[in-house]
Amino acid sequence: MLANTMAFSSTAEDLSALSDAEVLVRSRREPELFAVLVRRYEAPFLRRARTILGSPEDAEEVVQDAFTKVYLYADRYTEQEGATFASWAYTILNRVAFTKYQSRKRAWGERVELKPEHYESLADAKAEFLEDLSIRNEVLAALVKIPEMAARLLRLQFIEGKTQEEIAATEQLSVPAVKTRVHRAKKLFKKVYDAQNNLS
Secondary structure: OHHHHOOOOOOOOOHHHOOHHHHHHHHOOOHHHHHHHHHHHHHHHHHHHHHHHOOHHHHHHHHHHHHHHHHHOHHHOOOEOOEOHHHHHHHHHHHHHHHHHHHHHHHHOOOOOOOHHHHOOOOOOOOHHHOOOOOOHHHHHHHOOOOHHHHHHHHHHHHOOOOHHHHHHHHOOOHHHHHHHHHHHHHHHHHHHHHHOOOO
């Protein structure tokens, strides 16, 4: 595991008390602290990557690449209302996994389809206005301007890559209700996003 290859010095400070964002900022000055984020997110990242790619080996490669990008892009992350480190990091993971999926598909020489709920959560999904849902502050700004439930559903599906079944379970809704609300949320988001960026 990647976490086992990284170490940080033991001090009197309780590192577990630091938020993800605080660890990320400090890791730019103290690189060894990045291991804290690896330990927090490696297992869920691997689960997500395996869901997309199927191959444990590909998943491990994708997760390592994603962590590298998180570290390299640390200066691009800014805390905003409604935008968590987790959603930002998961979006980077999704992008890396989708790139790997595309390369694998070309190598296989045949068209291999992702399940719809997985495809829609990736960067190049059918919802084109969500395609850059990663490091762009204007997307995060638009999310906080729509109702909290709508923003939450979009974050869960398009950033954290949850399936609609998983969202239904955590939000205590039926799957048809989630589908309807996600559809409405996408329309709300597009309206706000277009208006704020003079695209309408």
